[in-house]
Amino acid sequence: MIEVKNLHRHFGGFHAVDGATLEIETGSITGLVGPNGAGKTTLFNVVAGVLPPTSGQVFMAGEDITGLPPHQLFHKGLLRTFQIAHEFASMTCRENLMMVPGDQTGEMLWNTWFGRKRIADEERALRAKADEVLEFLTIEHLADHKAGQVSGGQKKLLELGRTMMVDARIVFLDEVGAGVNRTLLNTIGDAIIRLNTERGYTFCMIEHDMDFIGRLCDPVIVMAEGKVLSKGTIDEIKADERVIEAYLGTGLKNKDAVL
Amino acid sequence: ANHSNEIKMGVILGFTGPIESLTPAMAAGAEMAMAEVTESGKLLGGATITPVRADSTCVDSAAATAAAERLITSDGISAMVGPDCSGVTGAVLANVSVPNGMVMISPSATSPALSAAEDNGLFFRTAPSDARQGEVLANILVEKGITSAAVTYTNNDYGKGFADAFEAAYEAAGGSVTLSAPHEDGKADYSAEVGALASAGGDALVVLGYVDQGGAGVIQGALDTGAFDMFAMGDGMIGDSLVERFGDDIAGMIGTAPGSDNEGSALFAEMATAAGIDGTSVYAGESYDAAALMLLAMAVAGSKEPGDYQSHIFAVANAPGEQILPGELDKALEIIAAGGDVDYQGATGVELVEPGEAAGSYAEFTVEDGALKVVGYR
Amino acid sequence: MSGNPYQDDRGNTDASITNPHGQGSLTASGTQERPMPGHEGPFLIGENMTGGYGKSGPDILHGCTIAVERGEIAVIVGPNGAGKSTAMKAVFGMLDLREGRVLLDGQDISALTPQARVRHGMGFVPQTSNIFTSMTVEENLEMGAFIRNDDFRTTMEQVYDLFPILREKRHQPAGELSGGQRQQVAVGRALMTQPKVLMLDEPTAGVSPIVMDELFDRIIEVARTGISILMVEQNARQALEIADKGYVLVQGANGYSGTGKDLLANPDVRRSFLGG
Amino acid sequence: MDLLNGFVALANFVLIPAIAYGSQLALGALGVTLIYGILRFSNFAHGDTMAVGTMFAVLTTWGLQAMGVSLGPLPTALLAIPIGILGATALVLLTDRYVYKFYRAQKAKPVILVIVSMGVMFIYNGLTRIIIGPDDYRFADGERFVISARTFRDMTGLEEGLALRTTQVITVVTAVIVVAALFWFLNKTRTGKSMRAFSDNEDLALLSGINPERVVLVTWLIVASLATVAGVLYGLDKSFKAFTYFQLLLPIFAAAIVGGLGNPLGAIAGGFVIAFSEVGITYAWKKVLVYLMPPALEPEGLVQILSTEYKFAVSFVILVIVLLFRPTGLFRGKSI
């Protein structure tokens, strides 16, 4: 689905992404892990069109998408969520979902004056769809709440829900798990798996929670210092000496002393 | 005073805005004339003249129109002194005075274009159109053998019209203008203008601006950098603060301002000083005259209705008749009451020509021993 | 989001008339006056706290009590939006309490401003925006020592020993660090205060496993020097493992509490908050 | 010789005026940029704050002059600056106490403060005019020139003169000193660093034990001082007129933005960019070229890239171009 070839991104003299080459297979849930500062978020940003690359290329299903702006990538089916939830705070949760589909008749100014009927029909369909998604995410009771006033985890669900309003092909998730209650995280995990199996979404997710990665992802890519360190199943990764040294570590040293 | 015998006169000037420093003296001048008439008690059986001030802002036509509208329709004025700047004057004339049939005399709007404004005989000015002053100034320069000059003017209808007139006359008389550059008033810095003017060169720098404004700034810059040492200036520059500020640095300069060979201006200056205002301030005299003219015309018409007295303004201002100087309004009213004729001269030697503006006789100034001197009249 | 009309700028994104950067959202009430004496008890206790954001916002905490003993580690866990961060802020005096009080070492400090509490030996690492992004790493640490008038260089050395990556990046603006590195700066900054009690709001969020282990190690070390630690954690298992005391907050009220081990062993808690 | 003449002409008409004007703008822009950086809003009342401070200084100067105090060759007004600062500070702090503080306590969004500052602008505007009046006042005394054009010509025998005014020298020297001091203060002192910390992250500053009200107080103090110094220097060089100070707001803001709002270094650079673009682009280069070019190539026209009436427009075009290549301003903004 996505192919990244020899990608570089420099900040001044600092090479945040330093020749990363990787591939995300269609239909997979690929995990992306690595120590802090490895360049994961930067890589995401480049692929999603938020940052221009210093050099290198990104392909999506064989097509060169390097440097395309985010809204064009969206129309190609590339969606992303944010490490910190980016809800539309002053709009209701339902509106947050309804605004997603592109090419709505009512988004043309002209039609808002002279195409009222068509808009009304479309809106009805959109609303039904949004309610369906809310139900899927088990937050239908929040439909009319302002999105800015729901809890952090619910915002993350909403963020995921937006990717369901259109037919996404690949979704990038940046640390959906950070700061999310583990029980809720399991719900999110279930949602991801369902989207993957029922709708055929491809996922690529950054995560530091190895249990969560282990439950969802295959394969897992490890980045370090802007490059790809290794790739494999979760078990292979966990057994990889280099990964343990750079990323996983060997557990608490003082644990026994305290307990 | 008896309430029914009150005449309200609007004084609409830019009390805030770019010429806010000129207007207090102008308003005071106009009000001096009103006070004089009230005191004499000889107008329309002892009428009290009450000035009603309003802010023209000098630049905001909408605000000026609203203020004028209020003066007429709510305060119920019978005559209007002002507005001051040509731009708002045109707006007030077209939108308020003409529709409401109100007579207005502007003491200072000098744009040549106003001569052609549709006014139904309601609009007069005690200041001459700048078209004439340009010729006068140009001729003086050429006579003095100054044949090339750089010009800077304040960028409004006054400055631009003046500069146009000057340039045309000067070139016709054989002079050459090296550069004619506007300056905006009230700006922070005039280095750019001074630089350009200096580079263009010329025997003299002609400054057609305001003395409290950019005009002085440009002169200051030119003196400081040693770019010019000969200056010529228009009416807007002739004021006490000019010599206060530059003194003998501009000795020998050439200046023109409306004025005729009469005692009026000196007299007015004296009166003003006694009343605690600056009588030499630009257009203070014109303002006095504007108010006086309307009051005398009312006396002749025996009515304070604009429609009644508008036709008498010309007659009051011009010969034949006894010449009236500032401070002699009492006398003038007496003559009128006796059925006589007056030829109002006032502070500026008013002489109205068609279509209702001062004829424009000009005084030639220079600076000598740190003081302004009149060297002749034209 | 408290509906305060003054906090409404309807979508102004223009950076040339306002500086959107770093404006605070906390209301610091209280005074700098001397605290009133209270009774004996745990080293730090927020007792029966009830309150919410703003003057008129809804209550988020409902009679919640949180305490930590000297040199102990107390951990707060609970679902998102339960009010864990709010409880921390309440203890730190960053929102008005409508009921309840906060005692530090037996003294009632409910009326003190946050600055005053810092001077009384409390240190706090908030959950978000917890570093000065435009200042260098070193300046961040210096700011941590703002209230100290003694020589803080040894403390700084200790912090650098604790987080070696920070020494490497000491002259870099902290805003250019990665998520995990920033977290280390934040904890380092709080340590610079040399607090008697250190409050951490999700210090390990977004931190890689190896750094997380390291951090927990340090926290234990710090606690051993006699400093009390009060922290909120979503990595609840690891946190509860090292905790002397654990609190489960549910909708602003105490749900369960006990030793870390108790909570880990409690099937209810495991199911509803620890993900089974 | 011609080369020298050409250079002197350039210095006299472009370099010296632009440097002096640039310093004046820079001092004004510094104040704007500080408020923006620390208190987070664009202070539209800044021009009028300058006017108020200068007004107090002018009144004091008159008093001093009446008492016969003088500084010899230097303008007496320099002695009055502290009083001016005191006056401006008092007014600004009063304003803060009764206006801005309320909004701070409400955690109002900066946009609201921007509009509030417009209200304050109107009020200062009115106050200045009510107290001192709308007229043009000159209060400079002492020696006007360090070297005047005539003296220079006599001295060097060159055709072109070079004038250097006392006020220009004072302005530039003061600007340098003030900027250096400000830098040292912000980057090296504890209070300065706490101000930067506050600017960066208010909540966290609170948590570090920084007293926000103190930061605000110090900021206003510095800003009022800067405004007064800038205003007095400007007034000495030109003259004092309430309306002009209001008009200064535009170039000052332009300078602050082009330099990178919130960045003191940027404010300085921005001031000079604006000044040089205004003076340089509209300068008629004929005079200089006449000296530099062989007679055969002497230009006929004025060699003026654009006429002076567009000088303001020019500086804005330059702004846009600068920003195109340097999106955050010459120096990265908002880092005060």
Place this chain on the structure above:
Amino acid sequence: MFAAVAGLIIGTGFLQSWNSALLILNMGLISAVMALGVNLQWGLAGLFNVGVMGFVALGGLAVVLISMPPVGAAWQAGGGNILLGLVLGAATIVAAVLVWSRVSGKLRGWATAAVLLIGMVIYRMVLDPAVEAVEAVDPALAGYLGGLGLPVLLAWPVGGVLAAGAAYVIGKTALGLRSDYLAIATLGIAEIIIAILKNEDWMARGVKNVIGLPRPVPYEVDLQNDPAFVERAAGFGLDATTASTIYVKIEYGLLFAAVLIVLLVLSQLALNSPWGRMMRAIRDNETAARAMGKDVTGRHLQVFVLGSAICGVAGAMMTTLDGQLTPGSYQPLRYTFLIWVMVIVGGSGNNLGAVLGGFLIWFLWVQVEPMGQLLMTGITAGMADGSWLKDHLMDSVQHMRLLTMGLILLLVLRLNPRGLLPER
């Protein structure tokens, strides 16, 4: 709220005069239109337009260009060459842009500069003499090309189009870059537009002003001379002068109101549709909106152009009402900041709020003058007559206007920080 403002205006009618009241109403209507345009940009999209003045002035220019009769002599003197010069100038810029985009490598900068330089020289060679010739034609009264002599109402939409054109150019370069650009670019373009209007005399007489613009309504004097009208006025118990002035103002008012209502309805329809939802989303969070496939820059451009066009229309209406174009009178304080104050006091994001703000602030702008006097009389009431302080204060009474305006602004913001009619 609206009732309150209506009450204020009607109060003016009773206390001062109906003419004043109507005049305030008319300018209020125009201000409301401007505020509507700014609200579209600021309240809806968070775009910071500090160049309102420029767009308003362009609208004013349109009135001259459309409605004044052409000056034949001037056209003969150099009209054709001026047009040619302008075309050449435009061609130069297009050529330069083409060169810039086609040529690559080191040559690019130089080639573009060369094209620009050569083009500019030719442009000046054609234009300058023509301009001089045109401006020499009776400079005191004409000196410009005049307009097309078409009905003045046509100038209103044309004013919108002119403003929209300028906005498009600015938007294209400035939007989508850092937000500061727009501020600088609009501030700059406003100054540039005014500078052009002031200095290009051949176009609209520059600072010499064009006065006596045609009107879409009858002249008072004509009405006063029309016996039928006088008779009808008498029927209402009014004298002819009053009746005619009021009649004319009412007609203007109806025209302006029609424009305002149409624009208001269109804005409201747009706001309460998916388009409005999209705009709110963009405002809430641009990054996320972009990631959700919304062309943020494109939408911003659209809103910016529309808002500016509305300001242009308002500018044309205002110049029509004034009956003259006076470029020197365009000041940022009055035409940019005051409009903002209207939007913010009224309630940004809410179209009705902006309209309300337009009325209210205009009312205050005009009426604070007497209020300031009142205030000052109050302050000095306790002082001894003839005391130095009292005299000094009474002399400064005019300056109370600004002070009072400031006080009112602060009060409104203190009590209604989100505006009088907040967005929902």
